[in-house]
Amino acid sequence: MRVIDLGIISYKQCLELQLKTLAEVQAGQEDTLFVLEHFPVITFGRNGGEENLLFNKKELRNKGVELVKSSRGGNITCHFPGQVVVYPIFRLGKRKGGVKKFFFDLEEVVIQVLKGYSIEANRIEGLSGVFVKEKKICSIGIGVKRWISYHGLALNVYSDLSLFKFINPCGLNREMTAIHLESEKKPTIKEVKKDLVYVFNTLFT
Numbered sequence: 001m002r003v004i005d006l007g008i009i010s011y012k013q014c015l016e017l018q019l020k021t022l023a024e025v026q027a028g029q030e031d032t033l034f035v036l037e038h039f040p041v042i043t044f045g046r047n048g049g050e051e052n053l054l055f056n057k058k059e060l061r062n063k064g065v066e067l068v069k070s071s072r073g074g075n076i077t078c079h080f081p082g083q084v085v086v087y088p089i090f091r092l093g094k095r096k097g098g099v100k101k102f103f104f105d106l107e108e109v110v111i112q113v114l115k116g117y118s119i120e121a122n123r124i125e126g127l128s129g130v131f132v133k134e135k136k137i138c139s140i141g142i143g144v145k146r147w148i149s150y151h152g153l154a155l156n157v158y159s160d161l162s163l164f165k166f167i168n169p170c171g172l173n174r175e176m177t178a179i180h181l182e183s184e185k186k187p188t189i190k191e192v193k194k195d196l197v198y199v200f201n202t203l204f205t
Contacts, residue, residue, distance in 0.1 A: 001090075001205060002029075003197050006036035008081055011043065011068050018150045021089045026146050033200055034087040034152075035193045038079035040163055041066040045141055049076030052168035060166060072151035074128060074141035075171045082158030082178075084192050090204065093147040103128070103142065106153050109199045110138045113155075116195060117183040127172065130155075135177035139170060155179070157192050 006014065014036065021032050042065055044050055052075060053060075057067055065078075079085055086109075092102055107123055110130045114121040114137070121130050121137065130138035138155045156178035164176045180186050187195070 001031040001033050003033045005193065006034055008037045008039060011038050011041040011066060011079065018087055018089060022145055022148050022150050025089050025091065025148050031091060032089040035197060036085050037081050037083060037189065038085055040064060040080045041068055042078045042167060043068045043070040044076055045070055045072050045074035047075055052076045052171045054168060055166045071143045072141035076167050077139045077169055078163045078167060079154055080163045082160055083154055083156050084189060084196065085154045086196055087152040088149055090149045092144060092149055099144060102149060105203050106140050109196060109203060110153060110155055112199045113195045117179055117185045117187060119182045132177055132182050135175045136169065137177050157189055
């Protein structure tokens with residue numbers, strides 16, 4: 001797979017790049033993994049999420065927070081510097097287990113990475129994403145177009161989770177957490193990206 005680090009990029013610009021790359025993968029380009037951070041943005045999934053927005057849209061825009069209706073699955077979430085986002089543009093047609101197994105493997109990537117920071121992470125039946133006990137540390141929402149995945153996962157790294165106060169994350173009424181809040185190890189964004197890419201290569205190639 002190609003691995004491309006996009007640094008910090010706006011959500012809309014990155015979505016355009018995902019769709020362009022999706023078409024390239026459909027045409028024969030190798031699977032592509034984007035790793036990045038986003039400027040502050042609140043996104044609503046295909047299943048809605050505006051009902052879980054806790055602040056006025058105009059007020060949020062005045063604070064420099066972008067609001068976007070997304071084509072991913074799931075409800076409401078947010079992205080910001082200090083959170084690593086990974087978008088796998090992967091062919092799913094020949095993968096055993098289809099979309100369900102692909103989603104499971106995305107969760108598994110995060111669980112294995114967190115184990116390296118001495119964090120015992122888990123799934124919760126009926127809920128998407130990865131948790132540390134009852135707190136959510138990673139949100140996952142994907143889209144599939146022409147049997148190629150896009151969108152992906154968002155793993156909270158640094159301890160500033162203040163953007164989450166503007167929403168009810170995923171509509172779950174759950175507390176959010178981050179690597180720096182759960183581990184004595186304090187990896188940098190660069191280190192977390194490297195570890196995520198390593199495990200993606202282990203599980204997906």
